[in-house]
Amino acid sequence: MIKARVTVTLKNGVLDPQGKAIEGALGSLGFEGVHQVRQGKVFDLEVDGTDKAEAEAKLKAMCEKLLANTVIENYTIALD
Amino acid sequence: MIKARVTVTLKNGVLDPQGKAIEGALGSLGFEGVHQVRQGKVFDLEVDGTDKAEAEAKLKAMCEKLLANTVIENYTIALD
Numbered sequence: 163m164i165k166a167r168v169t170v171t172l173k174n175g176v177l178d179p180q181g182k183a184i185e186g187a188l189g190s191l192g193f194e195g196v197h198q199v200r201q202g203k204v205f206d207l208e209v210d211g212t213d214k215a216e217a218e219a220k221l222k223a224m225c226e227k228l229l230a231n232t233v234i235e236n237y238t239i240a241l242d
Numbered sequence: 243m244i245k246a247r248v249t250v251t252l253k254n255g256v257l258d259p260q261g262k263a264i265e266g267a268l269g270s271l272g273f274e275g276v277h278q279v280r281q282g283k284v285f286d287l288e289v290d291g292t293d294k295a296e297a298e299a300k301l302k303a304m305c306e307k308l309l310a311n312t313v314i315e316n317y318t319i320a321l322d
Contacts, residue, residue: 193304195290202284210275224273
């Protein structure tokens with residue numbers, strides 16, 4: 163069993179209204195000097211097997227097919 | 243300017259229907275042997291200043307007040 167964390171973030175240049183809203187909310191709460199807030203997603207999962215290279219290839223396919231929208235998002239895969 | 247990444251994940255034992263749905267969808271797409279899918283959030287942001295300890299304290303306050311629901315979520319702060 164291999165534990166993995168997939169992090170999906172918006173590509174540079176893609177507008178992030180959610181991040182902008184969070185930035186505004188932080189300002190309203192009195193947190194000054196916070197910029198460039200961008201929100202992304204993280205997936206923690208467990209993959210059967212012990213071959214890390216195989217697991218990584220499988221996770222990459224999952225990202226391409228389901229977890230990330232590769233037109234506007236980047237993803238990184240970290241194995242435990 | 244300090245770059246930071248805040249990762250917010252559900253605490254153990256908190257049900258994650260979204261993660262379950264993703265697990266089901268991965269199964270439908272033919273990805274076998276994937277378990278314990280949990281979805282979380284990631285926030286990338288920039289904080290003014292150069293004092294890392296101060297930035298971390300500020301980020302912790304942001305998490306407690308806005309970014310995480312500490313009843314059901316854990317957060318980790320990573321500074322660049």
